[in-house]
Amino acid sequence: MFSRKSQKTGSSPEPKRERRAAVRHGDRMNATPDNKSRFVIAMVLFVGVYGAIGVRLVTWGTVPDARTMSFRAADQIMASRPDLVDRNGSVLATDIRVASLFAEPRKIVDANEASELLLSVLPDLDPKWLYNSLSSEAGFLWLRRELTPSQQQAILDLGVPGIGFRTEKRRFYPGGTTAGFVTGHVNVDNQGIAGMEKYIDDQGYLALQNSGLAVDAELEPVQLSIDLRVQHILRDELSEAMTRYRSIAAGGVVMNAKTGEILAMTSLPDYDPNDPRQALEKDRMNRTSAGLYEMGSTFKSFTSAMALDTGKVNLLSKFDASRPIRIGGHQISDFHGKKRVLTLEEVFIYSSNIGSAKEAELVGIEGHQAFLTRLGLLSRLQTELPEVATPTQPKNWKLVNSITASYGHGISTTPLQTAVAAGALMNGGKLIPPTFLPRTEEQAAAVATQVITKSASDDMRYLFRLNVEDQRGSGNYAEIDGYRVGGKTGTANKVVNGRYSDNKKFNAFLSAFPMDDPQYIVLIYIDEPQPEPGKYYATAGMNTAPTAGNVIRRAAPLLNVKPDLGPTGETLLVSY
């Protein structure tokens, strides 16, 4: 249209050309213009200009919005992690954004007023330092890291110019010390360096984080097998036991006997994952999975199970425990020995060292070693948690090693492994590797291995129950009405400077409940307990057994274990 107009105006001052066109009888529209070059120039110009505009439009259209770009860049430094939740969905670890306060002193108009206003919100800042910093000529300085949301709001309300906030992501563990050894903790870059946090990173999350994909993505929370309530009960009872028996350490595990799920695990003294520096203190290690101990008499459970598993003996088979065993200059005798022939049942409930050694003789040295290996007590435990110690055992098993191992000395293993192996004795003979992630019984069945016969497991359940129920047993203090607790005590003398100490003990109580169909394994240990005031002994039956009982009494209703008080209990009816 434009070109036609120019053509018209261009042709009007030249009547000659018009006349010529009329002569030719040609249509003006179809006439070929004479000055072709001018048209070419005009066309090139138009095509060039519009082409350039078009190209720019396309390039701007394809480049993403500059504003969203800047948002992404700001978030890049704060990688998010998935929340950790317990089996009921309670948060164990979460990411929160915390604001840090900075100042740009050069932009501050009145340093005196600004410092006074800030002190009204953050009274613990040093007034002199604050005034000097704000009146300086510095371009940027941090005033306070990690403010609470209410503090941030209060400072915003002050309206002081020249100060601002930067938000950072920070890992927060609401439970503090409660589940520290299970959750583990992260470093300043929000990367897991201990516990389940490290496990998540090793499972490929770290690669996701490094590739920058974990920044804005909504990460599904990771559910653990831990039950926060049971975990708290365990920790609460253990810390009480630690004060009552003035011990140097204590710990425990609550495990589902049928699935291998760990419901609670702790070790005291523990640490707060919100303050990871504490974890470096040697005293605050996770003794339950990374501490090696000679477990003592709790190992007699495995010795008895081994003897029963051979099928050569039954609960009433007799073992001569009348005389101490002498071997290689050592004498093995019984604490409170009966000095007579004992049945297998009595060997267990009287916790006879001699009887256990005789039981081990039945299978021989190699058989004994093979049995303990089969139960996973001599090799490194395979589980998600990275802090796991490798058990120690004699290089070459001799008769004396087999004898001492029968009552839990001479080989060191972790309390967690002991609880796992005990699970196999209780659940019908299936060894299930422990897990800190939820697992169903079907999944457990797929990974389980049959390690002892079902009848041996049935006998072990009877022995465990007898040891708590019967007055002669050592675990009486663990009896809780209705929950049919069964267990085995273990009081091991600790090795101090290469010799067994007489007064330093490692006490443990290995228990399960309810005994007619054990659902849960509870292992409690107390390191170097002292006798309770007014009592003479500090044996396991006096401290670890009642502690385990307390844990079971408080945790059982939460774990949906129905109390069964027997025919007498049924008469205690409620009335309207």
Place this chain on the structure above:
Amino acid sequence: MLRTLDILSIVALIGAASWTFSVKHETDLVENEIRKVERKIASEKETIAILSADWTLYNQPARLQALAETYAEDLKLMEIRPDQIVAEHQLPAPPIPKDLTIEDIEAELLASNNTAVQ
């Protein structure tokens, strides 16, 4: 004829241009709105995260235990005993409503018989 075509095409051009402009402008407005809402969502999510962290903090078993112990006397709180948990069959039969007469029971039996027959 030509003039009207010219005018029509000019009108069409202006119309198309202004329509394009208004659409573009509206898109800008909507995009701004989306950005605003997205920022709001992000800040709400942050708030939710902080509040849920707060909530779990208030719900920590350790804290609840301390509270329960503090107010145990005022609220008459006691630890649960195993014998307080009973199965259904252990419950006594519900008490008989007092104003029930023989006639009522007979009528009820009759009604249940009738439904059974049907």
